[in-house]
Amino acid sequence: MSGDYAGLIKDLLEKTQSRILLVVADGLGGLPMKPGGPTELEAARTPHLDALAPSSSLGLLEPVGPGVTPGSGPAHLALFGYDPVRYNIGRGVLEGLGIDFPLTGRDLAARFNFATMDGRGDLVDRRAGRPSTEENRRLVRKLRDAVQAPPGFELFFETVKEHRGLLVLRGDGLSGAVHDTDPQELGVPALPARALEPAAEKTAEIVNGVVARAVEALRGEKRGNTILLRGFSKHEPLPTMADRYGVDAFAVAQYPMYRGLARLVGMTVAPHTASAAEDLDALGREFGARTFFYLHFKKTDSRGEDGDFAAKVKAVEELDGIIPPLLALKPDVLAVTADHSTPCRLAMHSWHPVPLLIHSPYCRSSAGTRFTERDCAAGALGLRPSTSLMPILLAHARKLLKFGA
Amino acid sequence: MSGDYAGLIKDLLEKTQSRILLVVADGLGGLPMKPGGPTELEAARTPHLDALAPSSSLGLLEPVGPGVTPGSGPAHLALFGYDPVRYNIGRGVLEGLGIDFPLTGRDLAARFNFATMDGRGDLVDRRAGRPSTEENRRLVRKLRDAVQAPPGFELFFETVKEHRGLLVLRGDGLSGAVHDTDPQELGVPALPARALEPAAEKTAEIVNGVVARAVEALRGEKRGNTILLRGFSKHEPLPTMADRYGVDAFAVAQYPMYRGLARLVGMTVAPHTASAAEDLDALGREFGARTFFYLHFKKTDSRGEDGDFAAKVKAVEELDGIIPPLLALKPDVLAVTADHSTPCRLAMHSWHPVPLLIHSPYCRSSAGTRFTERDCAAGALGLRPSTSLMPILLAHARKLLKFGA
Numbered sequence: 009m010s011g012d013y014a015g016l017i018k019d020l021l022e023k024t025q026s027r028i029l030l031v032v033a034d035g036l037g038g039l040p041m042k043p044g045g046p047t048e049l050e051a052a053r054t055p056h057l058d059a060l061a062p063s064s065s066l067g068l069l070e071p072v073g074p075g076v077t078p079g080s081g082p083a084h085l086a087l088f089g090y091d092p093v094r095y096n097i098g099r100g101v102l103e104g105l106g107i108d109f110p111l112t113g114r115d116l117a118a119r120f121n122f123a124t125m126d127g128r129g130d131l132v133d134r135r136a137g138r139p140s141t142e143e144n145r146r147l148v149r150k151l152r153d154a155v156q157a158p159p160g161f162e163l164f165f166e167t168v169k170e171h172r173g174l175l176v177l178r179g180d181g182l183s184g185a186v187h188d189t190d191p192q193e194l195g196v197p198a199l200p201a202r203a204l205e206p207a208a209e210k211t212a213e214i215v216n217g218v219v220a221r222a223v224e225a226l227r228g229e230k231r232g233n234t235i236l237l238r239g240f241s242k243h244e245p246l247p248t249m250a251d252r253y254g255v256d257a258f259a260v261a262q263y264p265m266y267r268g269l270a271r272l273v274g275m276t277v278a279p280h281t282a283s284a285a286e287d288l289d290a291l292g293r294e295f296g297a298r299t300f301f302y303l304h305f306k307k308t309d310s311r312g313e314d315g316d317f318a319a320k321v322k323a324v325e326e327l328d329g330i331i332p333p334l335l336a337l338k339p340d341v342l343a344v345t346a347d348h349s350t351p352c353r354l355a356m357h358s359w360h361p362v363p364l365l366i367h368s369p370y371c372r373s374s375a376g377t378r379f380t381e382r383d384c385a386a387g388a389l390g391l392r393p394s395t396s397l398m399p400i401l402l403a404h405a406r407k408l409l410k411f412g413a
Numbered sequence: 414m415s416g417d418y419a420g421l422i423k424d425l426l427e428k429t430q431s432r433i434l435l436v437v438a439d440g441l442g443g444l445p446m447k448p449g450g451p452t453e454l455e456a457a458r459t460p461h462l463d464a465l466a467p468s469s470s471l472g473l474l475e476p477v478g479p480g481v482t483p484g485s486g487p488a489h490l491a492l493f494g495y496d497p498v499r500y501n502i503g504r505g506v507l508e509g510l511g512i513d514f515p516l517t518g519r520d521l522a523a524r525f526n527f528a529t530m531d532g533r534g535d536l537v538d539r540r541a542g543r544p545s546t547e548e549n550r551r552l553v554r555k556l557r558d559a560v561q562a563p564p565g566f567e568l569f570f571e572t573v574k575e576h577r578g579l580l581v582l583r584g585d586g587l588s589g590a591v592h593d594t595d596p597q598e599l600g601v602p603a604l605p606a607r608a609l610e611p612a613a614e615k616t617a618e619i620v621n622g623v624v625a626r627a628v629e630a631l632r633g634e635k636r637g638n639t640i641l642l643r644g645f646s647k648h649e650p651l652p653t654m655a656d657r658y659g660v661d662a663f664a665v666a667q668y669p670m671y672r673g674l675a676r677l678v679g680m681t682v683a684p685h686t687a688s689a690a691e692d693l694d695a696l697g698r699e700f701g702a703r704t705f706f707y708l709h710f711k712k713t714d715s716r717g718e719d720g721d722f723a724a725k726v727k728a729v730e731e732l733d734g735i736i737p738p739l740l741a742l743k744p745d746v747l748a749v750t751a752d753h754s755t756p757c758r759l760a761m762h763s764w765h766p767v768p769l770l771i772h773s774p775y776c777r778s779s780a781g782t783r784f785t786e787r788d789c790a791a792g793a794l795g796l797r798p799s800t801s802l803m804p805i806l807l808a809h810a811r812k813l814l815k816f817g818a
Contacts, residue, residue: 012498013478013498016477016478016481016498017480017481020481062449063445063448063449369448369758370444370756370758370759370763370765371444371445371448372444372445372452372765372786372787372790373445373449373787374787374790375780375781375787375788375790375791386780386790386791387790388786388787388790389790389796390473390766390790390795390796391795391796392479392796396478396479396480397479398480399478399479399480399481400479400480400764401480402480403479403480403481403482403763403764408480408481408482408764409482410482410483410484410761410762411477411481411482411483411484411487411497412483412484412485412486412487412497412501412502412507413484413485413486413504413507413644
């Protein structure tokens with residue numbers, strides 16, 4: 009969606025109390041395991057989605073563009089209506105979102121690995137023997153105790169998992185245009201942080217100072233005597249969904265990265281939930297008071313990543329099971345779609361468009377009768393970029409005025 | 414369609430005598446009245462369109478973009494191949510088109526209402542008691558007699574209908590960036606015309622002078638002692654269809670706004686017609702001599718706006734009835750589509766894509782067998798922006814050369 013189009017939509021907004029419920033079944037789109045076979049959606053028993061399909065509009069959404077396999081960050085931003093190429097969230101920032109770290113607009117974030125170097129400073133293990141998360145916490149405490157930020161800056165070391173951590177530098181004038189220090193090979197020293205543009209030279213200098221003090225702090229560790237930094241990125245606050253779409257948006261997601269992505273676009277995020285029942289409770293408590301709801305459903309992606317067809321089919325059936333309580337909330341518009349496809353056939357994210365179902369009183373029926381990739385391909389909504397979804401949902405919720413006379 | 418693409422199409426044009434007939438059934442796209450029910454097109458008996466469908470290419474066109482409900486102006490411009498966001502025709506200009514006022518490139522147009530204010534100048538009726546059109550004409554004569562344009566400018570007051578009128582100011586250096594004088598509420602005075610940018614200050618000053626003299630002229634009227642102005646817009650002549658597509662275009666439309674829109678893109682417009690038979694006569698007289706024909710069919714929109722499903726179904730059946738005489742003209746390409754949808758379910762324009770049928774010797778068949786929204790969604794032409802239509806019609810008429818070797 010071009011910048012001008014976003015401006016047009018904003019000009020046409022009309023605030024109403026109608027409620028949109030967007031269910032994102034992560035990695036829902038699939039593939040046949042054998043040519044001509046059924047996809048996960050086709051193989052699953054989905055009586056509730058099947059009951060909705062004939063009176064809903066079906067279609068396909070393409071997350072980033074033809075042929076592009078997206079990560080969860082760009083795929084979600086596109087669903088929320090943000091051009092994922094323009095709003096390219098850096099890896100450091102995503103790592104921060106993934107551990108619920110409260111990033112501010114003055115923060116530079118980077119991922120780090122604990123790594124091991126020999127006496128000459130050459131790397132011998134880029135993952136420090138894959139320490140336990142507990143061991144990671146011990147090393148992070150050492151860094152926190154010994155490494156100081158330069159005057160005017162704040163410094164945060166955070167454990168992520170095993171050998172992985174998050175470094176956040178907070179202060180004015182920082183830049184994300186800094187090259188990784190991870191050389192991605194063994195037998196060579198870590199690279200110095202190098203500015204990719206003149207405005208990043210001060211940042212690179214600070215980072216190099218931080219790394220030098222980290223190495224001092226970790227001296228004597230047999231495994232994990234240095235850190236390798238990757239994915240430097242500045243946290244740039246995005247325009248909010250309230251600003252762009254006039255909605256009061258609420259997010260329910262069991263995994264921190266999705267809560268972080270929702271927070272990034274200004275949604276209010278439900279406290280941590282750990283089951284479908286808790287998700288539904290969280291939605292139910294807010295449903296009278298807000299106008300946009302994002303519910304994240306993770307299992308379809310996890311089972312796809314495992315490449316376990318039967319398990320992903322079961323996850324689809326679990327998704328189907330929450331449709332009746334979601335309908336009982338009486339949303340004005342219910343949309344069920346995915347951020348990206350995660351076909352078991354590939355056991356990873358893929359570039360295939362994702363199925364979309366929109367249920368409202370203003371839907372055209374599609375030729376198909378089930379919520380499957382095949383029926384969605386012949387559906388009333390056609391094949392569209394994921395960034396088209398938000399204006400279509402707003403229209404079905406009667407939140408957009410007419411353009412021109 | 415980007416500017417570059419329009420340039421490419423222009424480069425590829427080949428003038429031929431082949432004839433394109435574009436039938437725009439206003440507001441044709443519909444919705445089921447009840448979830449899963451038939452749309453107006455599905456409910457109608459359309460033997461002639463049904464006979465064409467299997468050997469025609471079907472598809473869907475989206476007038477402005479996802480979720481956007483267009484007015485007739487932008488929706489028609491898009492069908493004619495003009496980006497409706499870039500060529501945003503102002504309300505004043507549209508009002509002028511709607512009464513066949515011959516606008517020039519030096520004209521600033523605005524809509525006005527006769528309104529009533531009390532002794533202190535506060536508005537008590539924004540529509541002056543909804544006078545008859547005859548009474549409007551009497552008040553307009555008073556304005557014409559008493560209000561003079563400043564030197565170097567010309568001024569036109571025109572009756573539109575009831576309380577509505579058109580003001581046109583003609584001269585050099587006028588700007589449409591002037592705020593409405595209609596405050597949209599009662600108990601307050603009319604607003605002064607205010608420039609929205611420095612270049613509009615002179616225009617605002619002239620308008621304020623015109624309004625002051627209009628108030629003097631209307632003094633003593635019990636109802637309609639002032640005018641409220643809205644939708645200031647400069648008439649910017651558009652590139653013509655002859656220039657962009659090499660066609661000699663002819664328009665037949667019973668309603669003035671559509672004749673005006675056709676004139677805006679340089680079509681020759683048939684004299685006023687008042688029935689399908691007169692429309693067909695007008696087309697028939699020109700059919701040997703020109704290469705592009707636009708026929709506007711209004712009833713489908715009017716009955717949709719009424720929310721009268723049975724009446725819109727009947728209008729669709731009337732549309733079907735003119736297919737045989739249109740085919741008898743032997744166009745090389747016949748296209749039947751809509752400017753926008755006007756579902757009876759909503760009783761207003763909507764954002765839903767519109768059905769498209771293209772009949773020519775070079776058509777791929779679609780999966781469907783009828784000209785309905787559902788079959789069009791699965792059709793050979795896919796879902797496209799309305800601005801894509803013109804190049805596709807030119808191609809089917811063999812008016813475009815190969816690009817590259």
